Amino acid sequence: MNYKFPKDFWWGSASSATQMEGAYNIDGKEQNIWDYWYEIEPEKFHNNIGPYNTSNFYYKYKDDIKLMKDFSHNSFRFSISWSRLINEDQSVNDDAVKFYNDVINTMIEHNVEPFINLFHFDMPMYLQNIGGWENREVVTCYQNFAKKCFELFGDRVKKWFTHNEPIVPVECGYLGHYHYPCVVDFKRAVQVGYHIMLSSSLAIMEYKKLNQGGEIGIIINLTPSYPRSNSDEDLKASNIADLILNRSFLDTSILGEFPGELIEFVKEQNLMPEFTVEDLDAIKNNTVDLLGVNYYQPRRVKTKESKIEEGEPLTPESFFDFYDMPGKKINPHRGWEIYEKGIYDLAINIRDNYKNIPFFISENGMGVEGEEKFKIDGKIEDDYRIEFISEHLKWAHKALEEGCNLKGYHLWTFMDNWSWLNAYKNRYGFIEVDLNNNFKRTPKKSAYWFKEVIENNGF
Ligand code: BGP
Numbered sequence: 001m002n003y004k005f006p007k008d009f010w011w012g013s014a015s016s017a018t019q020m021e022g023a024y025n026i027d028g029k030e031q032n033i034w035d036y037w038y039e040i041e042p043e044k045f046h047n048n049i050g051p052y053n054t055s056n057f058y059y060k061y062k063d064d065i066k067l068m069k070d071f072s073h074n075s076f077r078f079s080i081s082w083s084r085l086i087n088e089d090q091s092v093n094d095d096a097v098k099f100y101n102d103v104i105n106t107m108i109e110h111n112v113e114p115f116i117n118l119f120h121f122d123m124p125m126y127l128q129n130i131g132g133w134e135n136r137e138v139v140t141c142y143q144n145f146a147k148k149c150f151e152l153f154g155d156r157v158k159k160w161f162t163h164n165e166p167i168v169p170v171e172c173g174y175l176g177h178y179h180y181p182c183v184v185d186f187k188r189a190v191q192v193g194y195h196i197m198l199s200s201s202l203a204i205m206e207y208k209k210l211n212q213g214g215e216i217g218i219i220i221n222l223t224p225s226y227p228r229s230n231s232d233e234d235l236k237a238s239n240i241a242d243l244i245l246n247r248s249f250l251d252t253s254i255l256g257e258f259p260g261e262l263i264e265f266v267k268e269q270n271l272m273p274e275f276t277v278e279d280l281d282a283i284k285n286n287t288v289d290l291l292g293v294n295y296y297q298p299r300r301v302k303t304k305e306s307k308i309e310e311g312e313p314l315t316p317e318s319f320f321d322f323y324d325m326p327g328k329k330i331n332p333h334r335g336w337e338i339y340e341k342g343i344y345d346l347a348i349n350i351r352d353n354y355k356n357i358p359f360f361i362s363e364n365g366m367g368v369e370g371e372e373k374f375k376i377d378g379k380i381e382d383d384y385r386i387e388f389i390s391e392h393l394k395w396a397h398k399a400l401e402e403g404c405n406l407k408g409y410h411l412w413t414f415m416d417n418w419s420w421l422n423a424y425k426n427r428y429g430f431i432e433v434d435l436n437n438n439f440k441r442t443p444k445k446s447a448y449w450f451k452e453v454i455e456n457n458g459f
Pocket of ligand 1: 016019164165221294334363367412418419420422426
């Protein structure tokens, strides 16, 4: 064996409530922004497929968890749907408690450790209606939701995460048109980002008060920034991209403060959010125990060369351009570059600049369209996925050898799930989900390969 991983390495996969549960309006679940957006603009979603019946985990979780066990996974990360658990009047939905209790207990029974995330892009609509993350009151509602989750499930769940990819609601919801409410306004985006980070610290504070003996962290999509060249201009552009898109969340979560350079930038651009000194204390005093890193692609950056059109709103991209590097390896289905070494580079950065905090790869994966064409005797032979995973694991292994505190690897995702605007276009799972046949599950070749990797704790 060439690549042996440490004992107790976390092997598994990740998903999120909106993307896998389905049952969008069952048993008292309230609407979230996805349910609402689909209701008013279904044409925005690939093939008009909305979040209503995603993968049906709500009905099939017992079999799904059994499958995780059959494929030797020792952990699985999912999220609790805020709009399922907490009713509009802020009371708790008992049916949701029953569902999540059952999911957690079934996982434990099958030796699959539950890793629970509290927010995965799914703001309840009743809170979006009062401004979502722009409104300080929503931060308090989230703090109460988090506390409730710890009280209800924390006796058994020992790995908690406050947010998944906190940049995404900011970037996609307030700087682009990819998530509801599709606003483009840098100042409002900064307020949203600030409140999300504050909410993360307040959730951590609540968790620590309860002394439940587990760990709490955050999941960040750490996309390393690579400058086109070593020219001062390209380096400066790459630094600003890194500052806004990575370090705003990374420094704050691990070091307890927003980077000084970011504060200067935000002040210069007149983008300062509303904040209080007590907020900053909460951020300082409640840093994470553990970091999840989602890694899909690098960010290649060059100095701003494209013209800023008249009247074009200010966004982070007013300060740099993305660099389309010739000859890069690409996943044509998703359009994302594949750069396996990125996993090593980000691990070294965490080792050297972020206290070598324990972290794991909480998402990595390859979405492919039209996988049925790789079917042989009813099974998808996804050799490209096996290659994708193993090439990333090789770099992860090198990082481990060089002293990085890497604890595990989770693939996105266990079974094919619903991908936001792309719906079911690109499939990511170890397990095929047949939408035309009652969401039937069929393991792909990669599921069998990964099982062997887990059982050998290496490959
Ligand atoms: C991550 C998200 C996931 C998932 C994944 C794949 O950013 O945390 O929710 O969707 O990316 O991306 P996509 O679904 O856009 O192809």
